[in-house]
Amino acid sequence: MSDFSNKCRAHIEHAGTNVYQLAKISGLDRTSLQRMVSGKRLPGKDFVKRLLPYLRLNIQQQEELLELYEAESLGKTVYYNRLYIKGILEHLSFRRYPGDLYTSCAPASFDTIQAVSHFLKEALLSEKEPACLCTNLPATHISFFQALLYLRAKYQCSFALRHLFRMVRTPEASDNANANLEILNCVLGFSCTGCNYSPSYFYTSDTLSESSTVLFPYFVLTEKKALLLSGDMQHHMTLDTPSCVATLQKEFDRQFNLALPFLFTQKTPEEAMNFYCTITASLNGSSKVLESQPCIYSLLDSQELFLRTFGDNTRPSSLLEMSRKLSEKRDSTFQDFFTADGIRDFARTGSLSGPYGCLPVTFSPQERRRMLLHFLKDPFSSGNYTMLRSGSLCLPRAYCEVFSDYTVFLCLLESQDTFISFHIKEVSIGQAFWDYLSSLDDLSIACSPKETEEFVRSLLNELEQTC
DSSP, rough: OOHHHHHHHHHHHHHHOHHHHHHHHHHOOOHHHHHHHHHHHHHHHHHHHHHGGGOOOOHHHHHHHHHHHHHHHHHHHHHHHHHHHHHHHHHHHHHHSSSSOOOOOOOHHHHHHHHHHHHHHHHHHHHHEEEEEEEEEOOOOOOOOOHHHHHHHHHHOOEEEEEEEEESGGGGGSSSSTTHHHHHHHHHHTTTTTEEEEEEEEESSSSGGGGSSSOOOOEEEOOSOEEEEEETOOOOEEEHHHHHHHHHHHHHHHHHHHSSSSSEEESSHHHHHHHHHHHHHHHSOOOEESSSSSSSSTTSSHHHHHHHHHOTSSOOHHHHHHHHHHHOOOOOEEEEOOOOOHHHHHHHOOOGGGGGGGGBBBBBHHHHHHHHHHHHHHTTGGEEEEEETTTSSSOOOOOEEEEESOOOEEEEEEETEEEEHHHHHHHHHHHHHHHHHHHHTTTBBOOOHHHHHHHHHHHHHHHEEEE
């Protein structure tokens, strides 16, 4: 029996009917219904949708049942990973972070939260130079991040944080298949705040629950003090003996140097493009891209437009040169997913979205029409571009690319000319992102080539009237 079949059985009983009566009034095959309810065989999605009206369910109950069906059909790990990644991308794009998504970290007691806040306040205010903090708290310990951000804003102080945390080696075999994605959500959220933050990780065989049996496994360190925390976050103690603090600091340094960097961060378009050129120079495999509008290089049909887009006098000449290299590198080894909402916004405003929104350029209606015609004639006909249906995904500020070696490159335009990008090299996260982008080919989300062409031509007709 599965969660889906159990829920179906419960709804049938609650409706005061049975499989025989349902089959009779709905016209559905009785044997298929019986196998579905008993968990012996999962029917097609259309079969389930035809059944829903006869179960007398409200909208929320129908959505819950269809969600259970999808989880059963794809496997719970895959289904919930895809939901989580979609949430991460949309949260980043709309700056609803950190910690807006579900996290599995055990809540700390009020006394512990107060102790952490007091310890951090003392550390931040007692030093003339920016405080140097070290911790091995779980990356999903949101209250720690929140306390730091609150103190930074209140006292206008700065700090450098080195963070060493654990990740699950095989999340799909653990109690929480989303464990590593939860960590990613929290780390990305904190990294986007502009703090001097260096996260590194090492692997553990299971989730973090085993820490509850270890005496004070977590700590926060400064040069003068150490705050020790119990595994269940209910108790704490402070050490200020210089020799003890120095020993802890030395051991932390040793472990931090052995750990793997969780992500690499760049905070300007020039840094990001230079880093992107570096990581792609040695890659021979394919990649999958998700962005609001089609790849900028697929829209630029002339050297004139290329120079006007990247050669603005307010930008370094290196940006123009790197852009030229990237445009030459684009070939048939990538698949680009873009949104109907994004290309519509471009056609109507002439402004670029996603990380390219930092470029101070607006295209005229005549230029937009020329660019969209070029896109249909050449890049789109290659088969590398897929348009996602309107409303299926909303990410006006974000760009995501996953490479075949399962590394992930994320870019985010926080506000005009405020830019940040990340390169993530953890394999389980990369595999989850690769699977998510591969799933976008589903025709319930993706438009067919014919539908895409018709949509773009409707935008061309609008522009023709404007011209």
